[in-house]
């Protein structure tokens with residue numbers, strides 16, 4: 099069909115200009131963008147600034163800032179250093195080596211492996227579980243090895259010592275300038291010899307399309323519970339991609355919940371042509387570190403990972419912190435009203451500010 103193709107190429111031209119615009123202006127306080135997005139947030143009609151999964155692909159300018167201001171128009175101070183802020187501004191993330199000590203993370207590691215062993219030993223030979231409204235975990239395809247487990251922080255108090263650690267929340271609040279809650283928490287096991295990885299995507303693209311997250315006032319952290327190295331399939335990122343939005347062409351299928359977490363992503367996978375241009379421009383980086391290191395990452399940075407071919411597990415905890423003001427609504431591009439609570443927090447009693455002092 100010629101219409102989508104033409105539309106797609108016009109969008110690409112428009113977006114190239116947008117990309118140049120965002121790149122050439124060194125956005126620090128981002129007050130203009132903040133003003134635009136404050137207007138967007140207060141509008142009674144929810145505007146879709148980030149079209150995706152509507153048959154065409156395209157690059158769009160980011161209308162949201164990545165450093166937010168509080169209600170009084172002030173950017174908070176906090177523990178993040180100027181060098182880290184500069185890195186976040188340019189790349190969309192920074193890694194804090196040894197944020198947690200081994201003593202702090204060990205109880206979490208023990209609790210997670212206990213849970214993993216219990217599930218794996220309960221599985222029958224012909225079972226190949228994936229996410230359903232009732233099942234919040236999936237195994238690596240065709241194996242009994244746990245791949246991902248969502249929503250554990252509501253069952254496992256040990257996890258909250260880390261996920262709701264005051265120091266983490268202070269970092270997140272310095273960037274988002276608001277009270278935050280956990281929109282999603284996930285353990286990725288990425289087991290030795292087995293973990294198959296995740297195709298390129300932006301987490302925001304998922305939350306926007308599937309949960310109705312309107313704005314990019316959210317961050318994810320990757321808390322390394324083992325060493326993260328390239329041979330173990332460390333997360334890879336395209337630095338700088340927090341500054342643009344890549345809309346994907348594949349419409350969200352009804353069975354997305356079960357397939358996207360178990361197998362490599364399809365709907366939500368970044369368009370390969372656009373991805374190639376971005377990778378040529380910005381390169382690809384591995385996020386590496388020792389156990390206890392934490393990545394602080396803008397919610398829109400393109401990332402993925404590959405198979406863990408090493409003989410060692412790569413165990414990561416991935417909380418998504420969303421601003422209380424960035425209320426999720428009707429999904430922007432999905433054939434459902436809402437996803438289960440374990441994968442996308444929506445119930446009022448779970449949307450309470452995490453203390454930070």
Ligand SMILES: O=C(O)CCC(=O)C(=O)O
Pocket residue numbers: 284286296301331332333334401402403414416
């Ligand atoms: O575990 C990783 O390296 C990345 C996983 C990921 O991107 C996700 O679960 O959204």
Ligand SMILES: [Fe+2]
Pocket residue numbers: 299300301401
């Ligand atoms: Fe992701």
